[in-house]
Amino acid sequence: MSRGVAALAALAAVGGGCVLGGCRVEPAAGPGGQGAPTRVGLPSGTPSARDSGPGAPRDDPKPASPPASRPPSQRPAPVLWSRGDSGPDVRELQARLRQVAWLYDGPTGTYGDLTERAVRGFQGKRGLPRTGATDRVTWQRLLGMTHEPGKWELYLMGGQPADAPDPRCLTGRVLCISKASRTLRWMIDGRTVSTTEVRFGAKGTPTREGTFRVYWKSRHHWSTLYDSPMPYAMFFSGGQAVHFSADFAARGYAGASHGCVNVRDEAAIAALYAQVRNGDKVVLHW
Structure with a gap:
């Protein structure tokens, strides 16, 4: 039985069976028939009037409860x-x-x-x-x-790493073009001078694979077949050429060429065009 419940039981006993919480404690008969009030003990730790004031003994304060942690559902996700x-x-x-x-x-x-x-x-x-x-x-x-x-x-808008160059690209001056990584390496005697992203022909107009030579350069070329510009064109196989594509620059790999090797970076193709000569090798591989 707790102390609080024991104290209430004591009150009931003194009151002769009165209802708990509403009884009045009658004084007990003292010497000479005078009634002296009986003080009912309070539960331990409950202060009385005389227990208060300066110098009065005090119970140790109850330690504060630690703050409740936030429920997992309310915690911010990492x-x-x-x-x-x-x-x-x-x-x-x-x-x-x-x-x-x-x-x-x-x-x-x-x-x-x-x-x-x-x-x-x-x-x-x-x-x-x-x-x-x-x-x-x-x-x-x-x-x-x-x-x-x-x-x-x-890599829809570029940034893909170039794969290893084909062995045919390791000698001489070569436009080494990989369909696997969609990159063009400009190589001289096995050293990569620059790398740029490229795209190729659509399914119905595929870009040819193999070893070719640049046979014609045309800085401001215009395709009469497709009625579209082909700036910095370097032709290597029939009507197929390496050239700048404004569509590639705008749409990335969401589009395709009619068989040419498109370059999206105009500054890169301009620098490449200035270095490549007629007769330089072109290797198109997977």
Whole structure:
């Protein structure tokens, strides 16, 4: 029995069976028939009037309870990536945001303002905190709505690494063009001078593979067949040439050529055009 309950039982006994909490304690008969009040003991730790005041003994204060921890459901989810981050994981995030039409530029591999805005919009649409940072909850929701991006979804707007050069590219002056990595290496005696991103023909108009030679250069060339510009054209096989493509610069790998090797970087193709000579080798390989 607790002390509080024991004290209430004592009150009941003194009151001769009165109702607990509402009884009046009658004085007991003292000497000479005078009634003297009987003081009923209070539960331990309950102060009385005489126990208060300066110098009175005090019970040790009850230690304060530690603050209650926040429920797991209310704790912020760990942030995986946020503005300023970069790398292959950010590139995958951007590719998946493109799949659900929240991002239209990139992937670039760098978490900039456009990616932050896309993440914030994605979060708000699904009732998540609109932080713009990709936390674990946001990432799991995005994973459930998208498929794993393929290589060219990840490098739609460039940035892909070049693969190893073909052995035919290791001697002489060579435009070494890889369909596997979609890159063009300008090589002299086995040394890579520069590398740039390229794209090729569509399924119905494929870019030819093999070893060729540059046979004609045309700085301001215009295609009469397709009625389109082909600046910095370096022809290597029939009507197929390496040249700058404004469409490639604008749309990336969402488009294709009619068989030519398109270069998206105008400054890179201008520098390349100035160095390449008629008779230089062109190797197109996988």
